[in-house]
Amino acid sequence: MTFLGVFAWSPVSSATVTTTLGVDPGAWNVWRNRRLTPAPLSRTWFRRASGSPLVYQVSDVLVWLATKRGEHIDPLTTWRLSLARDFGTETSDPVEIRRLAVLYARAVGPVIGGVRFTTAGFQAYLASLLSSS
Template sequence: MRHETVGSGREAAFDRTSPTHAGATNKKLTTTLSDLPHPSEIALGEHRPWSVIPTSSVVALLSVDRGNWGTWRCRGIGPAELPVSWFKPASGQPCYYRISDILSWLASRHGELFDSRAYMLDFMRTNLGSNFATSEWVRRMAERDGPVQGSVRFTPAGFKAYLASLLAI
């Protein structure tokens, strides 16, 4: 019986989708802008439309290669980042993004319009009722979430600016 070896075997050692790689997933990472998912394909889980997440969460949410994400950000073709001055320093100096801004960016990559305000108000209407579908209630819900949201930590002034920005949407 003859065994044939295809390649040197080194490919599997570096293939992140290989089942032999520690902590591997079977999902292939997105490496091109044209492979990005449609906003409707994103599973937001516990994230609300106004939630803020760091870079590490964005690349996980979109299954994007982190190096490509950094390249897109440096070239100015990623979603709008929130001002770094709003946040307390964190290791790795992550950028922070509002969920609605990410969805808007994805829609634009697919040639579609996305209304962040309407999306937030629809979320409020669906989850709390018509009486709560206002920008003021979005701001109140964000204020209730507080200045610490998972790994995101706002400065006091940054949190005030963030809340004010929700009224402008």
């Protein structure tokens, strides 16, 4: 599964998730209300948008999908695979993977895949990339 135009550590709106997965948005909301989906990122990180969509990290969605298929993958592995696929960068060092994710996220800036961060939210997001598993 690939989310076009974004990386595994990137945030995406719930609309992007449902479109990419081919899932009815109403069904996604029911699953979310039943706590069957990955947890969205903190709403306080983002500027309010029309309809106030929830925002997810791509790696969380990919891990959730793998779990549903009985596979095991962790977020850092999705980031490593994204670095290899999108940038041709091969590394298995967790510190280097996190550092590169922050570097590329910072380069893209506070608007990623149509998701707009607040200033404080963007800083919190970058900090979260350094501490993610």
